[in-house]
Amino acid sequence: MKNAPLSLIALVNSSPRETRSLDRYDSIIVGAGHNGLACASLLARAGQKVLVVEAADEPGGLAATREFHPGYKASVAHSIGRFSEALLEALDLSAHGYQPAVRELPLVGLDESGSHVTIRSDSVTGVDNVDAKAYRDYSRQMARYADALKPFWSKTMPRIAPGGLRDMLTFAHMGWAIRRLGKADMEEFMRVASLPARDLMEEHFSSEILKATLSWDGLLGSRMAPRSPNSSVLLMLYRMAEASRGAHGIPSGGANGLIAALVRSAEASGVEIRCGTPVSGIRIDADEQGLNAVGVTTAEGEQIAAARVVSAADPQRTFVELVGVEYLDIGFTNRIRRLRCDGLVGKLHLALDGLPEFTGLKAPEGRLLIAPDVDAIEFAYDDSKYGRCSEKPVMEIVLPSLADASLAPAGHHVLSAHVMYVPRRLKDGWSETAKQAFAERCIDRIARYAPAIRDLIVHQEFLTPADLDDEYRVTGGHWHHTEFAMDQMLMMRPTYEAAQYSTPIPNLFLCGAGCHPGGDLTGLTGHNAARAILR
Amino acid sequence: MTSESGTAEGRFAGERLKLSPFYPRQEELNVREAWSSWNGYKFAEYYYDTEFEYFCVRNLCGTYDICPMQKYEIKGRDAETMLNRMVTRDVRKIGLHRVAYCVWCTDEGRMIDDGTIFRLAEDRFMLTCGSPCTAWLEMSAWGFDDVTVTDVSDELSALSLQGPTSFATLKKMGLDGLETAKPFDIRLFPYHGETLMVSRTGFTGDLGYELWVDRKLGLKMWDELYAAGADYGIQPYGEAATNMARLEAAFIMPAMEFNEALRTVHFEHDQTPFELGLGWLVDFKKPHFSGRAALLAEKERGPVYTLTKLDIEGNRPAEGAHIYSNKRCTREIGYVTSAMWSPAVKANIALAMIETRYLDGPLWAEIYYEKELRHHSRVVRCTQQSKPFWTPARARATPPPEA
Structure with missing residues (x-):
């Protein structure tokens, strides 16, 4: 850290384009996704002057709600x-309008004939008594493991090299x-x-739909199928670390309800948020003292100075595009280059002029899975490995308009589906x-479970991982910015x-999903990064 | 099965050593059939006699085949930036038609290899090094918009001409204007419709040049050079004589003074430039290069080992000797990397890796030798030398002496 020369740099670089040099930010956050916003708020609450720059016109990143057809949003x-x-x-989000989901969304394994399996955090229906009992034991065991791991997710990981106290x-x-689990549980956890x-499911259950449905949350968003040994x-x-035990919900206002509260909380703490401001580069001051991140350059050429830059963008985009490899060591660059960033989740949005009826379901509430058995998931993955679309796609369907009526015109609905194993590069x-x-x-595929669905479709949109990359500036369109796999964890x-939120470049930090602990709408990387910066 | 697959050619196709464009002449001259190999090329260990070739290089002139050396062309708008980030020296300071000796390191500051960078144009360079470096260059070039790396090792004929009569030989060959070329300068000459590039570089520490030309003109160049050099005692020399000459100049060799970091298995059994006395090549005024942070820490900490030039008592070469801080040899502090009796200096010389903290104290070498199948050892005193053992003024004189 070289605090002294910073003010000098601002003066030396006082070209006409140099704005705000006298009123410099403590931190500029690149990207107003939920992690960027969370990090910004925490820094501002600690007294920093913080600017968030966002390329899109609205904050929220992959959680931002957008109108994909007039009147229909997702x-x-x-x-x-x-x-x-x-x-x-910490961010007092409820005071800023965040209303968490009232009801949990059950996870429903759809069956063509209507014999669905419905999983709630404490029970399962649609299976025999043996599986129902097995599920209770299984979920208690997994909850114990999840509790043991919980401290890992909110900590800055130690360095592998000899470190400090x-x-x-x-x-x-x-x-x-881990040890506190007790001997038997610890041994079983290690195993x-x-x-x-698939192996874990085979050990516990006999219902094919139950096995597939319970596998889902271990796979969603990853380049992994039920037979993949890894993470x-x-x-x-x-995903089970919080009290919800991984049960999903839709807060008031949808995912955007959370983003809106994060924005309000950030602004209340004094964070300035500038949307529609793509960053073309992170400015690196290079002199005999070495390198130092001193601000950002926007696509319009404006230079904004700050004492530090915190990137919520993915690691490849941050280092390769925004910083530039000339400022990085070669081995480090190579590790960033080979991060596995190809997303495998496509997104289907249907604008519907009525509520679809799924055979055997009273109401299409919950996360509805089309994945009749574990091999169906595996085979859908096999196709994608060779750059093909799945013959029989597997997917998770939600009708967010059931929880948030503002997403569609009155009486109309939006169907949103995560379609797994859609290759980025076909x-x-x-x-x-x-x-x-x-x-x-x-x-x-959906019509096999909701036969009348086609009659309701007003408009459809399909986003491939390549589209997500283009539209949301996420390398590879990967939800987690880079694969959540053993070699890219902790x-x-x-x-x-770069695993402690700091980077080889002084005053450049990371706070996005590409950091520990990883992706999903948790806010943990933003939280951990802020703590590391303030330390 | 084809009939050819049964023949030696068929079975070992692609396995045989490649032949230098100079091979037809080398084959004639290699009266001892003393061949070894270098980077897949059939290569002379010596032609007639190591000492004879060494004395030719020191007193007249000799040619050393550098076709097997790796040569890469690096060009494009980002070529300078890419190289500047890869090596520890400031590439921006290499002028047009100049050559610079460079090293490059891992992120941890361990030395991968050394070599020379030729600036051939604002956006075009040639990098030469002893071992293939393609993978590292490809990694180093990744992420830049406009830089291409091409292995041109097999496209060029390259021959080193070293020794006091080297300049006279080239002049007689008709290369006018070479007298103004300073060490590390490049001169270009039209040559049978192509360009002959001559750099005032070499690996002997003496006056010398390296000649670079399109591969197809290699043999013609050899013949014209040997015709011009006939009165100046031109002779080919092999690996063994090179090793003698470079040791007198205190130049380092891979697998002798240093282990290439990418090929080293054990932790820190490779070296840093500071350990090898190459700190002068590490330019911390440059804001960034690969390994800078690690090397800065190494500089502040001081290298654990230092490559040291030794003048050793007696006349028994100290090859493989251990270095001790006391005559009783109870505290081992280093090891000899290369050693020989130097005919030019008339001294028993060696390079040794010695723990830096012992360099202020006495240094003793335990030398092992064999006499008629009996093994002996002797402990002798070593004296540090601050300068290379062999530094003739003609190596730097411009214009150089003609003979």
């Missing part, structure tokens, strides 16, 4: 699993949390932690025809030398 993130409770409190204490804390989801159990546990390229054909294939996320 956000890429259609429900919220577990926003950090600590952050809700704080790193030692974190290691000790983490070890203790199942890297199991493929799916950990992803499940990560073998023959994503043409408009290819997109339409695949969207039709998805609707055909103190390796996004890579060592």
Whole structure:
């Protein structure tokens, strides 16, 4: 840190384009997604003068609600699993209008004949007594593991190299949390932690739909299928860390309700938010003292100075595009380059002029899964591995307009579906025809469960990961900015030398989903980054 | 199965050593058939006799085949920035038609390799180094908009001409204007419809040049050079004589003085530029280069080991000797990396890696030698040398002496 020369830099660089040099920000946050907003608020609450710059016209990133057809709105993130409770409190979000979901969304494994399996956090229906009993035991066991892991997600990870006392204490804390499970549970946890989801399910259940449905939250958003040994159990546990145990809900106002509260909370703390301001680069001051991040340059050429820059953009975009490799070490650059950032989730939005009827369901409430068995998920993934669209796509459907009537005209509805295993790079390229054909294939799948769906469709939109990349400036269109996998987790996320929210460049920090603990609407990376910056 | 697959050619196709464009002449001259290999090329360890070739280089002139050396063309708008970030020296300061000796390091500041960078145009460079470096160059170029790296090793004929009569030989060959070329200068000459590039560079510490020309003109160049050099004692020399000459000049060799960091298995069994006495190549005035942070820490901490030039008592070469801080050899503080009896200096010289903190005290070498199948050792005193062992004034004189 070289605080002294900073004011000098501002003076030396006082070209006509240099604005605000006398009234410099303490921190500029690049990106007004939920992590950027959370980080900005926490910094401002600690007394910093904070500016958030956002390329899009509205804040929220992948949680922003957009009108995809006149009168019909949706956000890429259609429900919220577990926003950090600590952050809700720290940012006083309820005082800023955040009303969490009243009811949890059950997870419904759809069955073509109507024998659905419905999972709530404490019970399951639609399966036999043996599976129902097994589910109770399973969910209690997973809850214990999730509790043991919970401290991991909100801590700055220790460095792998010999570190200071704080790193030692974190290691000790983490070890203790696992050890405290008791011998039997700890051994079992160590055994199942890297199991493929399918193996874990086979050990507990017999219902095919139940197995597939419970696997889902270990896979969603990742390049992983039920037979992949890696991080799916950990992803499940990560998603179960809060009191909701991973049950999703739709807050008042949808995902945007959360964003609106975050914005209000940030502004109340004095954060300035400038939307419609794409950043073309992070300014690096380079002299004999080395490098130093000193602000950003906007696409319009405006230079905004700050004592530090905090990027909520993904690691590849931050380092390769905004900073530039010339300021990075070669080995470090190579690790950033090989981060796996290809998203595999497509998004289907249907504008409907009525409520669709799903065979055997009273109301299409909850997260409705089209994934009749674990192999259906596996085979859908197999297609994507070779750059093809799934023959039989698997997906999670939500009708957000049931919880938030403002999303569609009165009596009309919006169907939002996460379609898993949509390759970012289709073998023959994503043409408009290819997109339409695949969207039709998805609707055909839905029609097997909701036969009259086609009659209700007013408009349809399909977003591939490539579209998400273009529209939301997320490399690869990856929800989590980079794969949530064992080699890209904890103190390796996004890579060592940048896993503690600081980066090799003094006064450049990361606070996006590409940091520990990872993606989803949790706010944890923004929270952890702010704490690391303020430390 | 084709009939050819049964023949040696068929079975080992692609496995055989490549032949230098100079091979037809080298084959004639290599009376001892003393071949080894370098980067896949058939390469002379020596031609007739190592000492004879060494004395030719020191007293007349000799040619050393550098076709097997790796050569990369790096060009594009970002070529300078890319190289400047890769190596520790400031590439921006390399003038047009100038050459600079450089090293490049891992993020941890461990040395990957050394080599020379030729600036051929504002946006075009040639990098030469001893071992293939393609993967690292590709990694170094990634992320830049406009830079291409091309391995041109097999497209050029390259020959080093070293020794006191090297300038006279080139002059006789008709290369006018070379007398103004200072060390590390490049001169270009039209040559049979192509360009002959001559750089005042080499690996012997003496007056010398390196000649670079399109591969197809290699043999013609050899013949014209040897015709011009006939009265100046021109001879080919091999790897063994090179190793003698470079040690007198205190130049480092991979797998002798240093382990290439990307090929080193054990932690910190590679070296930093500071350990190798190459701190002068590390330009901290440059705001950034790969490994800068680690090297800055290394500089502040001071290198654990330092490559040291030693003048050793007696005349037994100290190859493989251990270095101790006391005559009783109870405290080992380093090891000899290269050693020889130097005919030019008339001294028993060595390079040794010695723990820096012991350099102020006495240095003893335990030398092992064999006499008629009996093994012996002797402990002798070592004296540090601050300058390279062999530094003739003609190596730097411009214009250089003609003979």
